[in-house]
Amino acid sequence: MQTLDWIVLSITLTFIVAYGTYVTRKSANVQDYIKGGNDSKWWTIGLSVMATQASAITFLSTPGQAFHSGMGFVQFYFGLPIAMVIICVVFIPIYHKLKVYTAYEFLEGRFDLKTRTLAAILFLIQRGLAAGITIFAPAIILSAVLGWDLLTLNIIIGFLVIIYTVSGGTKAVNVTQKQQMIIIFVGMLIAFYMIMSQLPADITFSKALKIAGASGKMEVLDFSFDLNNRYTIWTGLLGGTFLMLSYFGTDQSQVQRYLSGKSVRESQLGLIFNGLLKVPMQFFILLVGVMVFVFYQFNASPLNFNPKATEAIANSEYVAEYQQLEKEHIKIEDAKKLLFLDGFQNEEINQVRSLNERDLALKASAKEIIKKIDESSIEKIESNDKDYVFIHFILNNLPRGLIGLLLAVILSAAMSSTASELNALASTTAIDLYKRNVREEKSEMHYVKMSKWFTLGWGILAISVACIANLFENLIEMVNIIGSIFYGNVLGIFLLAFFIKFVKGNAVFIAAVITQAIIIWVFKIDWLPYLWLNLLGCVLVMGIAMILQLFMPKSVDEIE
Incomplete structure (x- = not known):
């Protein structure tokens, strides 16, 4: 700089x-x-x-x-x-x-x-x-x-x-x-x-x-229904709607903005x-x-955008292996550049995709090397470089x-x-x-x-x-994952409060505790993509609360 x-x-x-400090320096109440x-x-x-x-x-x-x-x-x-x-x-x-x-x-x-x-x-x-x-x-x-x-x-x-x-x-x-x-x-x-x-x-x-x-x-x-695919039209419309409802409707950091x-x-x-x-x-x-x-595609790019990873490799026993991957990466870059500058035709798209697949394989091999160094390093070295791409371009x-x-x-x-x-x-x-x-x-x-x-x-x-x-693997996903673990449960509590009038406090409280434990367990075993945790948490807390209320003695409600 x-x-x-x-x-x-x-x-x-x-x-x-x-x-911000000057304009709002006095708060009377x-x-x-x-x-x-x-x-x-x-x-x-x-x-x-x-x-x-x-x-x-x-x-x-x-x-x-x-x-x-x-x-x-x-x-x-x-x-x-x-x-x-x-x-x-x-x-x-x-x-x-x-x-x-x-x-x-x-x-x-x-x-x-x-x-x-x-x-x-x-x-x-x-x-x-x-x-x-x-x-x-x-x-x-x-x-x-x-x-x-x-x-x-x-x-x-x-x-x-x-x-x-x-x-x-x-x-x-x-x-x-x-x-x-x-x-x-x-x-x-x-x-x-x-x-x-x-x-x-x-x-x-x-x-x-x-x-x-x-x-x-x-x-x-x-439009696929593959649950292993995190981002589809269905995860956006269903899981995304429930996440956004939870975030904007019940998260105080957003509610306070429009209050x-x-x-x-x-x-x-x-x-x-x-x-x-x-x-x-x-x-x-x-x-x-x-x-x-x-x-x-027209300018040289590193095999991995994280500069700390590159620095760690340069001082490791894997430097020769990594340099060989870099040479292959440069060859692929040069081949794609020639294709694009010559005005590639539709029939050459498969050739472009083949080159991209080879480059992705090289990047995956580079990440494996970085992970080996990370295991023996005191300081954590992130192999996933998504968060470094844009800042690398800027600088x-x-x-x-x-x-x-x-x-x-x-x-x-x-x-x-x-x-x-x-x-x-x-x-x-x-x-x-x-x-x-x-x-x-x-x-x-x-x-x-x-x-x-x-x-x-x-x-x-x-x-x-x-x-x-x-x-984490990707910072923007990390924030959304943390939210998805908790948001569905909280949204379900609010929806019960708004629409299901016969359900009382004790049933909701017990259901919320049970639901939170289940959602954490589901996330831990990686059973569902994280966006679906919002829908699952919401449905679980509402279902469990209604079932508990139906079987809960009236005397328990009177204690509230």
């Missing part, structure tokens, strides 16, 4: 922190701090909801996902517009009518205190882990490619977020996320333009799409805005990854200044999603656990101060999780 990149990065991050004074407009809500979901993982992992696997991942989001409509019709009117601070307050009125507490604790567990990952994700990538100290990066990212989140609460999160989303949109558009401008002169956008299609990267829809709305209508418009824009946004980010793939192919801007995009996304998570964790802890169990009357400012202390505490815990975390 050059001096100009540091200036752009520093000014961007300093502006976000200073602006809990209403202001947790619900942002209920004065958010629909576009603020929509952008804040998008920013909460679009973490740094989105901008690091999604292009890499498309680079390796193509556009099929977009199917994961197909259930989102459906979920937005259901939440607008069912969830938002109820939350606003009851004037709740958190989603889990509603559960106590409908069931009992222990069910409310259980749902809140399930949220705190999964979101507390996710907060650590949203800090860890950009930190470990930037550490690997820039040589920065990982521990220092975790602490810097975490405390930048803590400063303005503690200061201004929900309103600080909302106002800064608008600025962050603008930076993110501008940065990704510039990245796309720069990729296209660096392709050979005669490679137009339509030709680039043809090259991507020949390599199997443009297969958007998969700050000026009215029911503003909240609903904000979610509809998110539903209409989110799928095209994800499609575009995946397309950026596909265009990076096309770029590397090696963008001009000065733009590198700083794209790094600001990644760090802004990390800060926006982490701020939402810390804000929601603190609110849930303050309202659902602390305030509900403190018997003596306390002032409004007392709960504001406690919310700030809880924000600080969760921030420190998130930084701690980030400092001890290890990379």
